Amino acid sequence: MNLHQAMEILKENGYKHTNKRQDMLTLFSNEKRYLAAKDVLEHMQSKYSGLSFDTIYRNLSVFTELGILETTELDGEKKFRFTCSTEHHHHHLICLNCGKSKHIHECPMDLFPVSKEGFKIVGHKFEVYGYCDKCDEDNKQYK
Amino acid sequence: MNLHQAMEILKENGYKHTNKRQDMLTLFSNEKRYLAAKDVLEHMQSKYSGLSFDTIYRNLSVFTELGILETTELDGEKKFRFTCSTEHHHHHLICLNCGKSKHIHECPMDLFPVSKEGFKIVGHKFEVYGYCDKCDEDNKQYK
DNA sequence: GAGTAAATCGTAATGATTCTTAATAGATGA
DNA sequence: TCATCTATTAAGAATCATTACGATTTACTC
Structure with missing residues (x-):
């Protein structure tokens, strides 16, 4: 985009x-x-x-x-x-401080079966949180 | 618990x-x-x-x-x-209507590597959403 | 049972977001 | 180009979940 x-x-x-x-x-x-x-x-x-x-x-x-x-x-x-890609379903690794993010191409839903017994699945959320190198550095300075 | x-x-x-x-x-x-x-x-x-x-x-x-x-x-x-288990890290499949939920024992973080390059990872969220059979039935009746 | 700290009440405050109404500004066609 | 129509915006009120606060009540300790 x-x-x-x-x-x-x-x-x-x-x-x-x-x-x-x-x-x-x-x-x-x-x-x-x-x-x-x-x-x-x-x-x-x-x-x-x-x-x-x-x-x-x-x-x-x-x-x-x-x-x-x-x-x-x-x-x-x-x-x-x-939107980073209109074509591929993907997830993100997100910096909790500045919002910078990185694609995660793998989707857990493809990689292992979630037992659907008793449920009709309509969506999922997978996000990894952290601090990018820059924000991590900045944090350290205040400690 | x-x-x-x-x-x-x-x-x-x-x-x-x-x-x-x-x-x-x-x-x-x-x-x-x-x-x-x-x-x-x-x-x-x-x-x-x-x-x-x-x-x-x-x-x-x-x-x-x-x-x-x-x-x-x-x-x-x-x-x-x-809290369903104080011992094992786990995720949930959650009914968006009634909140009923089901364990997911697998954790995506264990199953595939997320490239940590440039980031310090501190957490993650993995949730699957859907409707439990009961709520799904109830929905259908209104359609 | 009295004293003290914690818990609760009642309500005000907050922060993000949505709604409402009136004014304004793009697009369209004479 | 101008008039018109409709989408867009401004301004502020309303909403929703949540937090905060001073006053009052309650649970535990001695």
Whole structure:
């Protein structure tokens, strides 16, 4: 996924082009890591002072519905990142501090059988958490 | 884990015996499934009208700290269940409707290597979601 | 049974998110 | 280009789960 593709998807689905949407997507395209709504809000407010947070939330959910962003929930808040691959099912190793993430290509569901007895399975979540080298270094300095 | 063990753990750690605590734990001991704080509150209010939800939340977090309950986060709310095994690391298959759950003994972290390059790993989450046969049946009736 | 610390009550506060209504701004077609 | 229509945004209120707090009550210790 890149910025251009994302804007195309918006257009194809009848969503209008606005500078705010483009700037939000540019942020995700540059950062390629998990961001909380408030991170996006803060970044956007540096350019658009008085920006409503409703705008951020509404657009984040539009982007997510269209598959432009993928989300996860960490510590009771939703985090969003630019979809890394539209083709392959994959999981992530996520830095709990900065949201940087790394693909995990293997999926546990493929690798071992989960007994489905008595259940109709509809989804799963596999995430590995840690600290990237940079954040780990920064942490050590405070100890 | 059973009710008696749970009460023992409380005592050993200097927590007082109260009927409310015992009743909360009795509920978990009977249900053996994931419950949201509000489920617990509702159940308890049938016996203790005017029960403060502070009491529920505070006790849930005490129980969790002591390892009596295990928790997960689903749809932005915490869910709690009686710890099923204090000995083995395990995961769950969870019914999204009623919270009923089933052990998954295998852990993906044991079964395949996650490249740790550039990251210091501190944890992981693996959960499988679905509907138990009962809830699946109930769903069908409304369609 | 009295004293003390813990537990609970009642309610206010918080933080993330969603909703509502009115104003504004892209896209479309005369 | 201008008018119009509809999507988008602003502003703030509302909601939902959760945490915090001062006052009161209760469980355990002596």
